[in-house]
Amino acid sequence: MWVDLRQYVAVALGVLWSASSGAGELLSFTACPVARDTGANTDLCFFTEYQGQRYALQGPxxxxxxxxxxQVLVEGEVVEGEPVCGATVLSGRVSVLRERDLSCNEIVPFDGSVVGRARNLFERGSQAQRERAAGMMxxxxxxxxLSIEAVIYDTPQPEPPQPPFTAQEMVIHFPFxxxxxTxxxxxxxxAMLEYAVAAGGTVSIDAHQGESLTENAGVLAERQGMAAARASKLERIARRLGVPASSLHVTWRAENVPGxxxxxxxxxxxxxxxxxxxxxxP
Known part of the structure; x- marks a missing residue:
């Protein structure tokens, strides 16, 4: 009989992780998010509880x-810093899981312990737009x-890329x-596609999908075809923005990267x- 030993590794890691604490602790678990009311004219913040500890749920x-x-899949590393939403801060990613869980319904009423920051129109838009709005105020x-002039305006379009052209690369990460x-x-x-069109260069797109080894839910594997879906979406965008099919090299890995x-x-x-x-x- 074949046994996935990673399930047992997850249990062992859970014991080790639960015994550790502080900055640098690595966590991977599933749990219900908890919404917290942070006061009038502010957004809700979210945290979750795991093994008696509260962790802030935030991301890029x-x-x-x-x-x-x-439920959410929480994957991150504990970092030093002031609490967020009254909870410990993690550096990593939080993914909303597709399946519905009606037990994930907790909302903490506003009690004054965590006060949010009121947001306004001037916090939208680019840095240049916000600086202009602040200056006008x-x-x-x-x-x-000045009170009748437009505050949020369209920023000027950047100049087209100019030679000499060099190779560029980036990595795009995705929720589970x-x-x-994003x-x-x-x-x-x-911007990279526009650069490629101006340079007459080729665009390489290589997509991956993976597994997550969690402490409390074993191995979570992405659905078959996720890598292909990611690659195909970016390929369609590239074609619509003028990258010729002959200049596109699109690949994907059908197998999940083990967690x-x-x-x-x-x-x-x-x-x-x-x-x-x-x-x-590059």
Whole structure:
């Protein structure tokens, strides 16, 4: 009889992880998110509880927020710093799992212990837009006419890429079982495609999918075909932005990268490279 020893490794790692604490501790587990009310005119924040400890649920910009009625897969490393949402901070990724779990329904009422920061219109947009808005607000007292001018405006388009062209590369990471990348990653990807078109270069897209070895739920494997879905989505974007099919090299790995409980989220990725004519891959 064949036995997946990683299930037993997960149990052993869970014992070791539960005995450790502090910065540098690696965690990989599933749990329900808990929403916390942080006061009027503020967004909810989220944390989760695991082995008697609260961990903040946050990630890169536009990664996707936790959802009630769904468990989350938490993969990260404990880092030093002030608590967030009244909980310990992790550096890593949080993925919303597809299956519904009606027990994930807890909302902590506002009690004054965690107060959110009120957000406003001027916090949207790019850095240049926010700086312009702040400057206009500061100048309103001397020039009230500024109050009727547009604050959030479209920033000027960047200059087209110019030679000499060099090879570029980036890595796009994805939530578990998802082909949705973050907004910032996609903006960088689009900029690379525009660079490739200007340079007349080739674009390489190599997609991967993986497993996550968790402490409390064993091995979680992404669905068959996730790598192909990620590659195909980025290929369609590249074609629509003018990259010829002859200049696209798209591959994917159908097998899941085995998980070991240490930064397994990094295996859910697409490697992108732009190679100018006559250049070498980075």
């Amino acid at each position: 910009s536009d990664w996707g927020r936790p959802e009630l009625m769904h 500061a100048a309103l007292e001397e020039n009230p006419a 079982d998802s082909d949705r990348a 907004g910032p990653d996609m903006m960088q990807f689009i 070991d409980g240490r930064h397994d989220w990094e295996s859910r990725r697409v490697d992108v490279a732009v190679i100018p004519p006559g250049g070498e891959a």
